[in-house]
Amino acid sequence: MEKKKKVRKLEGKTLREVTVKIGLKRIDTQEGVTVEALLDSGVMGLVMSSEFTKKQGFKLKKLERPMNVRNVDGSFNKEGPIENIVEVNTYYQGHRERTEIDVIGGQKWTVILGIPCLARHNPEIDWRTGEVKMTRCSEECGRQWRPVQEKLG
Numbered sequence: 838m839e840k841k842k843k844v845r846k847l848e849g850k851t852l853r854e855v856t857v858k859i860g861l862k863r864i865d866t867q868e869g870v871t872v873e874a875l876l877d878s879g880v881m882g883l884v885m886s887s888e889f890t891k892k893q894g895f896k897l898k899k900l901e902r903p904m905n906v907r908n909v910d911g912s913f914n915k916e917g918p919i920e921n922i923v924e925v926n927t928y929y930q931g932h933r934e935r936t937e938i939d940v941i942g943g944q945k946w947t948v949i950l951g952i953p954c955l956a957r958h959n960p961e962i963d964w965r966t967g968e969v970k971m972t973r974c975s976e977e978c979g980r981q982w983r984p985v986q987e988k989l990g
């Protein structure tokens with residue numbers, strides 16, 4: 838039996854992935870780069886592609902013990918345990934924070950922001966337009982965060 842794949846459409850447009858453009862800076866040299874990061878509630882961490890870390894010259898920090906990663910559905914990530922992390926300064930809409938990101942090989946996205954990040958900043962996502970706003974940040978998410986002025990009316 839063959840199941841037909843249905844693509845859900847929304848007002849005639851296929852809903853794509855929700856991404857944000859974030860800035861990443863090396864801790865040591867402060868060299869920066871802008872990347873398109875995927876917001877993915879199916880990922881239990883923050884993830885960066887190992888190919889990208891090499892290209893950017895991000896310094897890897899080896900974990901004392903490799904860390905097995907589970908997907909939200911409980912299965913183990915197919916890329917195997919995480920052995921390295923990178924520490925970078927991350928910039929987005931007035932946010933600036935030092936972030937430790939797990940390094941994983943062989944993945945399509947440069948950076949994936951998973952559950953911990955989504956839960957902490959609780960961004961407001963417009964699932965129709967893909968717009969992401971940081972309007973619901975908790976206080977602990979950083980004094981660096983300057984809210985954008987609300988539009989009146």
Ligand SMILES: [Zn+2]
Nearest residue numbers: 958974975978
């Ligand atoms: Zn925040």
